[in-house]
Amino acid sequence: MTDVADRISVSLEALLARFGRMVRRVGRDHGLADVDVDEVLQEVRIRIWKARSEDVAALNASYVHRTAVSAALDVLRRRRRERTVPLAETSEQSYASGRDAAEAERELDGAELARQVARAVDGLVMSRRPVVRMHLQGYPREEIARLLGWSEAKTRNLLYRGLADLRAALLSQGIGPEGHR
């Protein structure tokens, strides 16, 4: 019995470890948190154990992934319930504290630029805005096309137009190629 349990455990852990590695690899470039992956893996582990599978090793990949997607959704639902909006920090104060004046000024310049870029992106037309946001977040064009269900040509076209609009909007605020007024 112990032997069977050990075998199941070893198989399950190997399966989960493999799955976790793959998920981390996919999300690595976009700030996927290890703790999030661990939370999902723990959910999957519990569900599979609860299912009292006689032979975990025989579970096929699609079952594990269906379970994982469902577990991820549950993690998000739980997180939404627990989510609270933190008190807004006064960013200028926190940026300035404990630093010299020149550094603080650079930080404030950077913060102001971030605000202006955010405002300029907010002003883009809806058909171009999400693609520009995804691009600025670092998603590769192929991934953007896949997620939006667009052709590569359509994605490229709307992205270039969106970036041109963004640069024009920034220029109208006095932000040129150098990045500041």
Added chain:
Amino acid sequence: MKDEELGRAYRRGLERPDSARTDCPSPEQLAALVEPDGPEGERLAVFDHVMRCTACSRDFELLRAVSRVAVEIPGRRRFVALAASIALLLGVGAFGLKLLLRSDERDVLRGGAPGPAMLAPTAGAPVERPVVLRWRAAPGARSYTAEILADDGRAIGTWDTPDTAFVVPESAAMVSGHSYAWWVRARLSDGTESRSAAVRFQVR
């Protein structure tokens, strides 16, 4: 401004506590983005929110990564079909295959272009179950297909993985005392493939 500078400024804006955490989409709406599913206008609006809301962005990334893996692995089905074809071919040539296995100290079945180097099991090595296959990464490889062949050339299992190791599941039903051969095919980023040599081993 260059794209990199724009990206930095944009991401910096996202690091700050923002006001986008109102009207956050439901987990189901996030799942519809990953599918992708639903009317384009609706999806664009949800994407627009997700990409400026740090909390939703984190949630979306988790779902995207989990689902993406779910998308990649069913590719296994394609390889099962491919494996069936290979098994058929190998079945026809099983006799020749055996000869090849027995006539070469290194148990090389096939090779050609430089492929993943096999690390374990090594040629002739008796191994315990569960059998763990390990190989060295091939340059430019995006994913791998590992395959185990029975002594008669029949494929007993074919598995896709992005990793350079694979634990053979019990469902492969490998029998103690029997000999098997394994090999790995690397799928490269330029769309081509490279194959390892095949290595024969025995299950203890």
